[in-house]
Amino acid sequence: MGQAAVEFQQVTKNYGSGNVLENFNLVIPKEKIVTIIGPSGCGKTTLLKMINRLIEPEAGSVLLGQQDIGELNPVELRRSIGYVIQQIGLFPHMTVEQNISIVPRLKGEKKEHLVARTAELLQLIGLEPEQYRGRYPHELSGGQQQRIGVARALAANPSIILMDEPFSALDPISRVQLQKELIKLNEQVRKTIVFVTHDIDEALKIADVVVLLKAGQVIQQGSPKELLERPAHEFVREFLGQERFPLAYSI
Amino acid sequence: MHQLWTTFQASWEVILEKTQEHIYLSLVSVVLACLIAIPLGIYLSAHRRLANSVITTVSVIQTIPSLALFGFMIPLLGIGPKPAIFALTLYALMPILQNTYVGINGVNPALIEAGKGLGMTRWQLLWIVQLPIARVVIMAGVRLVAVQTISMATIATYIAAGGLGDIITNGMSMMDTPTIMLGAIPVSLLVILINILLLQLNRWLTPKGLSDKKTTVSINTHAKKRRAAL
Known part of the structure; x- marks a missing residue:
């Protein structure tokens, strides 16, 4: 999988109503488009915003390369990370x-x-x-x-770009167009793109690596093909939709 | 009409002097009010819990009748331009404070998040994003206050602060219509002129990207809602 761009080590985040993330571990590989999917409330946006310290973890650390970002100046850190939000901004x-x-x-x-x-x-x-x-x-x-x-x-x-449901406010035609452009763009610029989405089609289409979360846990991480051919858990089928899996696997 | 002209010829120097006094009173009060209310509004927009109580307190001043407020000044600060400026400034605080607060709070939260996420410090966020976008609303408050202050400064004559009110009250006590007019006409012209000037300035200062009607309207309706809520 190559080198890690971002690494979550034993990260815990609590919003007062129970832990959103608990002892969470994740390695995000370099120069890939990594999509993060999962049901709402699974912690995917929290995860993203921890990378540029818009949200701070209660415990654990987030590493950028070898550096613990908790030790970096947040303003400097954010200037070195690209950020695209849903409402465009x-x-x-x-x-x-x-x-x-x-x-x-x-x-x-x-x-x-x-x-x-x-x-x-x-x-x-x-x-x-x-x-x-x-x-x-x-x-x-x-x-x-x-x-x-x-x-x-x-x-x-920046070497890393964070995208928080960037295309979800667009009409379907521009959305598909921008997805294609993003894939092409990253063949040129070779960035690590962390892409949060709730659109499963989008996640499978643009990803080199998909991370499927549920209740603050990684259910499966792998290429779209891996998820579809070797789902690690019943939830993977459930969430991606049974119809995406060949009949032979579904029984 | 002829009478008005001869009175004008006889006393134009006094009118000029009183106009200058009037402008001085109003200008100093508006500038002072801006210097106090704009930073306070910015501060409150970041401390919303405090905001309601402060804005309510300041709005109480607004409910005191202007003549009564000048009356309060006499035992506190005596008579003359200083207490007048003090009272006019108090009166001018509310609209500027409220518009600053509403203007800054009315900035789309997505823009704040974008600014923060791109690595702006708090000050940069204020100077680069919040103030330029809120400027239209803040300036509307300042214009309102400028007009209101010039009108109110006319009454400041009752505490011997000078200004064009002197000529009007003088004319009234003598039952002399031309003299009344020679105070009333310049003060009205002054208000109209300043209003047009500030409107023009506002239009000129508004960033091009914001002159789009949609954005301005949405900020204005937000301001109105906020005012209605108070």
Whole structure:
């Protein structure tokens, strides 16, 4: 499976109504698209937000490479990790260019560098730089907005990108399009993408590795093929849907 | 009309002087109120539990009739421009405070999460995201206050603070309509002028991406709901 990008070691998180995660262990491999699925309340978003310290664990540690992120400055840490959220979260008062270059600007990078970087990223996500850099978010379609959201996450060249149900607010056509683009994009940029979704089709389609959670436990981790061919638990069939499994396995 | 003109010719220097006093009273009060209420509103937006009690307290001031508030100033601070400015500032706090609070709280939580997740510090979040988006609402409060303060400064004449109110009361005591008009017309013009000026400034300052009607309307309705709730 190669090297670990992120590692959860004995992580416990409690929201006051019982433990969401308890002594949780997970290794997220490098340079793969890893989708995290599971029923709502299973801790998948908690898991994601622990990686950039928007949520802090009560116990245990999260390792980034070899580094315990609890020892890192949260602001610096977040600037080194890409983040894409469901509601897109583009700043409405900023142009496309200002939105994309926000993280490099926070880091204090030079202006000339930012212009070139924006153009490069816009090209990467398939939008014509000269046409789009000066536009405002409300002048773009939902699909275009979320492309900009992805470009913004890539701007500071992070090795890890966190995506929290990024395509779920889009219409089905743009969703499928963005899924395809994401797969293609990662063949080029080779990032570790941690992708939380509740859409099983999406999870199986884009993933190199799927992590299926239930009540704060990893039920199975593996390639989509592995999950479908060798489900580790009855719950895997149940959650993914019996119809996805060949008849021979289902009896 | 002829009478008005001759009175104007005879006393235009006094009118000018009183107008200057009037602008001074109003300007100092509005600026002071901004300096107090905007930072306070920002603080309260991050401390919501405190917010309700503070906003309620400040809104009590708003319910005191203006003449009575000036009356309270006499035993506390005496007469003259200083107590007048104090009273006008108190009166101006509420709309700015409330609009700042509502404006900042009205910023879409997704934007706050995005900003945080991208690695903004609290200050950066405030300066880069919250204040620019809330600015439209805050400025609306400031405009309201500017107009209200100029109107109210007219009554400040009763505690010897000067301003165009002097001319109006003077005219009233003499039952001299032209004199009353020479105070009333400049004060009205001043209010209208400042209102137009601030409206223009507001339009000019509004970031392009926010001039889209949808965003502004949603912030405004939020502000109205909030005001109705109080």
